[in-house]
Amino acid sequence: MKLHRNIALGIISGLEKTLIEKRPAADVLKKLLKINPIWGSRDRRSIAQAFYEIIRKKKFFHALTGPESEAENLWNLMGCWMVLNDFPLPEWVEFKNIDAEEIKAKAPVLVLDRKYKYSIPDWLDQICEEAFGEEIWEKEIESLNTPANLIIRVNTLLTTVEKLKEKLLKKYNIITSIVPDYPHALVFEKKQSLQKIKEYREGWFEVQDANSQKISPWLKPESGKYYIDACAGAGGKSLHLADLTKDSAKIVALDIYPAKLHELRKRCLRNKIESIQTVNVDVKGVFKTLKHNADGVLIDAPCSGLGVLKRNPDTKWNLTPERLTEILETQESILQTYAPMVKKGGNLVYATCSILPIENKLQIVKFLSSKLGSKFELEKEHTYFSHLTDFDGFYCARLIKKM
Numbered sequence: 001m002k003l004h005r006n007i008a009l010g011i012i013s014g015l016e017k018t019l020i021e022k023r024p025a026a027d028v029l030k031k032l033l034k035i036n037p038i039w040g041s042r043d044r045r046s047i048a049q050a051f052y053e054i055i056r057k058k059k060f061f062h063a064l065t066g067p068e069s070e071a072e073n074l075w076n077l078m079g080c081w082m083v084l085n086d087f088p089l090p091e092w093v094e095f096k097n098i099d100a101e102e103i104k105a106k107a108p109v110l111v112l113d114r115k116y117k118y119s120i121p122d123w124l125d126q127i128c129e130e131a132f133g134e135e136i137w138e139k140e141i142e143s144l145n146t147p148a149n150l151i152i153r154v155n156t157l158l159t160t161v162e163k164l165k166e167k168l169l170k171k172y173n174i175i176t177s178i179v180p181d182y183p184h185a186l187v188f189e190k191k192q193s194l195q196k197i198k199e200y201r202e203g204w205f206e207v208q209d210a211n212s213q214k215i216s217p218w219l220k221p222e223s224g225k226y227y228i229d230a231c232a233g234a235g236g237k238s239l240h241l242a243d244l245t246k247d248s249a250k251i252v253a254l255d256i257y258p259a260k261l262h263e264l265r266k267r268c269l270r271n272k273i274e275s276i277q278t279v280n281v282d283v284k285g286v287f288k289t290l291k292h293n294a295d296g297v298l299i300d301a302p303c304s305g306l307g308v309l310k311r312n313p314d315t316k317w318n319l320t321p322e323r324l325t326e327i328l329e330t331q332e333s334i335l336q337t338y339a340p341m342v343k344k345g346g347n348l349v350y351a352t353c354s355i356l357p358i359e360n361k362l363q364i365v366k367f368l369s370s371k372l373g374s375k376f377e378l379e380k381e382h383t384y385f386s387h388l389t390d391f392d393g394f395y396c397a398r399l400i401k402k403m
């Protein structure tokens with residue numbers, strides 16, 4: 001790859017917004033590509049690849065080129081990425097500190113240490129090693145450090161997996177593959193923009209990781225029943241639930257961010273789904289007006305996001321022990337807030353996109369030992385590891401309300 005100056009400046013500005021201003025990498029990249037329409041599709045792919053790889057391997061690159069936290073070291077990160085990918089380094093003043101020979105000599109030694117090989121903060125590496133043991137953790141972080149494929153969930157209210165697969169191939173020359181055990185998923189052979197695909201704009205499919213597609217079925221969804229998606233966000237799982245219930249259940253989607261629910265409403269229109277009603281939980285009195293006799297409540301709780309490092313590698317750098325403690329408190333409080341909405345005999349499904357037992361199994365143990373939790377019984381739980389599936393990491397538990 002030959003690095004043009006305007007592209008280098010674009011990548012640096014993206015890195016600055018993500019690593020220094022701490023804005024989400026995915027949003028930063030989207031905006032960067034939008035404000036630079038002159039970049040062609042090859043450039044865009046290279047930019048995205050460099051941007052994510054530098055974020056993913058930040059700790060490793062810093063150890064090879066100098067200490068982190070100085071703004072100008074973003075150039076060191078990019079220089080290191082160029083050297084290790086054997087790209088010619090332009091003779092720019094910003095790369096004056098890059099010693100390619102030294103980087104190439106030090107790299108094979110540094111990768112012997114897992115914390116550098118996979119660029120993991122020391123504290124996170126330690127708690128994960130304690131939680132999973134060295135062997136499993138190494139396999140898991142290796143998988144989580146690999147970029148995600150583009151995976152979609154087919155909207156079976158409008159088409160079938162086979163029909164869409166064929167349409168994508170014949171009309172757009174897009175190759176996808178079916179995934180055994182993931183009945184509504186298709187994996188794209190190559191990443192690409194979906195906007196040009198008419199069927200996407202018309203709601204035939206949504207982007208959704210394959211393991212994420214495992215979660216809504218935990219509610220044992222049935223037409224005609226009443227479900228609450230307590231942490232719906234932009235509604236990936238609500239939409240799936242509507243599909244699984246043939247758009248004829250009652251689904252109430254809650255969130256504290258109106259903007260996310262607005263996005264969900266747009267997706268409902270695109271998917272031609274009418275069974276989802278959105279409710280902003282900041283509105284006073286919403287809990288009083290909301291019927292508390294749901295057949296199933298899904299709590300897709302806010303979490304560390306450790307299971308989705310494939311697509312959000314910046315999470316590694318924004319997560320701290322203090323932030324993790326706050327997240328655990330939020331999860332505990334959300335369980336206490338929404339569990340009463342399950343009717344007797346109904347299901348409470350708790351899920352996270354994390355693999356950490358403290359956010360998952362131990363959070364459920366804590367809930368079950370509370371006064372409210374004593375009314376529930378754990379029926380089943382499962383951790384979807386990335387190294388065993390190649391998809392994002394998730395946890396899911398189903399509790400039944402006994403009384």
Ligand SMILES: C[S@@+](CC[C@H](N)C(=O)[O-])C[C@H]1O[C@@H](n2cnc3c(N)ncnc32)[C@H](O)[C@@H]1O
Binds near residue numbers: 254281353
């Ligand atoms: C993991 S995300 C949900 C993702 C979503 N279910 C999906 O499939 O696309 C967690 C969501 O919980 C929301 N949230 C945080 N605190 C909440 C609360 N107290 N009540 C309801 N939602 C909350 C966040 O705004 C965020 O959208």
